[in-house]
Amino acid sequence: MAPFTHDFRKAQQRMPAIPVNIHSMNFTWQAAGQAEYFYEFLSLRSLDKGIMADPTVNVPLLGTVPHKASVVQVGFPCLGKQDGVAAFEVNVIVMNSEGNTILQTPQNAIFFKTCQQAECPGGCRNGGFCNERRICECPDGFHGPHCEKALCTPRCMNGGLCVTPGFCICPPGFYGVNCDKANCSTTCFNGGTCFYPGKCICPPGLEGEQCEISKCPQPCRNGGKCIGKSKCKCSKGYQGDLCSKPVCEPGCGAHGTCHEPNKCQCQEGWHGRHCNKRYGASLIHALRPAGAQLRQHTPSLKKAEERRDPPESNYIW
Template sequence: MCVCVYVVVVVVIIIIIIITLLVVQVGFPCLGKQDGVAAFEVNVIVMNSEGNIILQTPQNAIFFKTCQQALCVPRCMNGGLCITPGLCICPPGFYGINCDKANCTTTCFNGGTCFYLGKCICPSGYEGDHCEISKCHQPCQNGGKCTGRNKCKCSKGYQGDLCSKPVCEPGCGLYGTCVEPNKCQCKEGWHGRHCNKRYGGSGLSALRPAGSKHRQHMPSPKRAEETHVPPESNYIW
């Protein structure tokens, strides 16, 4: 059910009659915010040149105007006013069909979005008028993104506070160092993707994980001394 709004605006107009009569026009628009009837009341006082009110005045007149709430889809944004269906009146600094675009006079860095004259909405990890200041005192490396105060979100293949450490899966074992994502640099005498193969080795069988019920094959002390078999692990040598 429509809730009608009755608005009365009283305006007193004083007309001084000297030679000719004055014609006064008054208009009042609908704001498009609600349904109802708006009323405009005018009181007219007519005076002569000496300042005396002429008889039969003041005169009173009331004007009515029916207003309906306008519907804008999508709705008007950033304080825009829907005056007729599909038509938004945008506030200063915005434009577009639904006032969704800002009249920007600045550049936002690091993925920032301009939302008002000279103002930027900064992504996580950045601050400043133009999003030019990183919250990380030291920059995140290898494509990492600063997501908070000295906090980096690392890209795939890297880890660490600054994303400076590469990740090798499952790892480089005892005889290798991870130098790039999934790339091991082996110590002298060792090779293989995970540095688990010894040059000149006899191809020892896999050592079983700790806790295995099966008896492990252990080389003789002399053989172990010659080949420098590492402690028990899951690698195949």
């Protein structure tokens, strides 16, 4: 059983040439029963391409025939270049779920469409032509009601004018394919970027017409960078408003001072990476008066090792 309820060939036999004011034609189709059917448009072709372009349909060229009545719209675009009658072909094939062509297909029909030369008010420029709806159809690279505007991709910037596809005329002070570069007579210092004649985009921490002024009155120290008004971004190992204070992790405790990043200066009598170790009793014994009674004490291995290394400096590296 044919899976659709309309026969293209019968429509062809009883239909005269389609009038000028008709731009599309609807056909209704529907799959019968529960079986699945598939369709494919083998041909949508104008036989008079100087009068009409290839016909169009509003459904995919390959798909499933719907089980509910649905409309397939066939469009026939007249070019509007000349008066005449154009023939066009519609050829569709229907298959079952096994891929076999069913009876009564392919449906192949030739229709005729009456077209006339169109006139667009103002005309169409740059190779555009007026279609039957009196609208200019522009070639690639042009747009506008009369195809009078060239299309530049990327677009012309900074007030540039696209005069032909891909070609911009730049205003004074700009250059480049799309006028995106400024021709600056002055130089932007300290990494600034010229974006407009005489105008610089300054990196953080700098200002002025040429990025010549630092926002930090006092310079950031130890490799720090000015990132805002009196605001420094410190390099690793330093902190403070001007990055002048070294950082020791986890710190130098109560008996030391951070002298350089992760280097503590210990108070007299203290040592260790974090100044948390006190020197052994051997130094105290050496400073006692002669004849003083000493208590018996067996030093631990750890303290014995500490005594073998008398301090040469209070700086721990």
